[in-house]
Amino acid sequence: MIQLHDLKFEPYISEEEIEGAVAKIASRLNADYKDQNPIFIGVLNGSFMFASEVIKRFKGDCEVSFVKMGSYEGTSTTGTVKTLVGLNQKVEGRKVVILEDIVDTGNTLEEINKILEAEKVADYKVATLFFKPEAYKKSLHIEYIGIQIPDKFIVGYGLDYDGLGRNLTQVYKRKE
Numbered sequence: 527m528i529q530l531h532d533l534k535f536e537p538y539i540s541e542e543e544i545e546g547a548v549a550k551i552a553s554r555l556n557a558d559y560k561d562q563n564p565i566f567i568g569v570l571n572g573s574f575m576f577a578s579e580v581i582k583r584f585k586g587d588c589e590v591s592f593v594k595m596g597s598y599e600g601t602s603t604t605g606t607v608k609t610l611v612g613l614n615q616k617v618e619g620r621k622v623v624i625l626e627d628i629v630d631t632g633n634t635l636e637e638i639n640k641i642l643e644a645e646k647v648a649d650y651k652v653a654t655l656f657f658k659p660e661a662y663k664k665s666l667h668i669e670y671i672g673i674q675i676p677d678k679f680i681v682g683y684g685l686d687y688d689g690l691g692r693n694l695t696q697v698y699k700r701k702e
């Protein structure tokens with residue numbers, strides 16, 4: 527068990543399971559985007575570890591960019607997604623892959639969808655390491671899903687509780 531600020535968390539998803547999920551997504555991306563020079567767009571802060579692990583397994587040419595979005599305070603969403611750092615490169619006509627650490631309510635994804643529609647990308651797909659089907663309230667398609675989890679608050683592998691826990695190499699869930 528670990529403690530971050532005032533909350534306790536227990537081990538939930540091992541490094542091996544995460545590594546297996548990352549490898550599967552990377553393998554599909556290698557097949558689907560062979561010779562297509564995709565642009566990977568990581569959604570900061572949470573996706574930094576997942577993005578790095580996926581991108582280093584991609585074998586062809588690719589470009590890498592990041593946006594920074596924020597909507598969580600403590601363990602719940604504020605319901606308002608702020609674009610803290612937007613896209614700083616032209617993506618018109620390009621094939622884009624969004625890299626998310628987690629899709630929960632889908633609010634963040636919806637905001638990213640608006641940005642990409644305005645940018646007129648050729649097409650884009652979403653890859654997320656974790657997905658909470660019970661919490662997802664949107665209809666945007668998620669092409670690459672690593673691990674589906676119940677509607678519990680998790681930390682580790684990029685995900686934080688009020689700033690702490692992003693460096694953990696396995697995932698923990700809030701102790702009930």
Ligand SMILES: O=P(O)(O)OC[C@H]1O[C@H](OP(=O)(O)OP(=O)(O)O)[C@H](O)[C@@H]1O
Pocket residue numbers: 569570571572573595596597598603626627628629630631632633634635685686
């Ligand atoms: O589907 P949603 O309910 O929108 O939740 C998903 C988002 O929540 C987290 O970001 P957060 O706002 O906590 O910012 P962070 O990545 O900087 O931690 C996570 O990184 C996703 O981007």
Ligand SMILES: Nc1nc2[nH]cnc2c(=O)[nH]1
Pocket residue numbers: 598628629630631678679680681682685686687
């Ligand atoms: N740390 C963390 N951030 C999230 N953002 C959306 N869902 C979660 C979650 O379960 N944990």
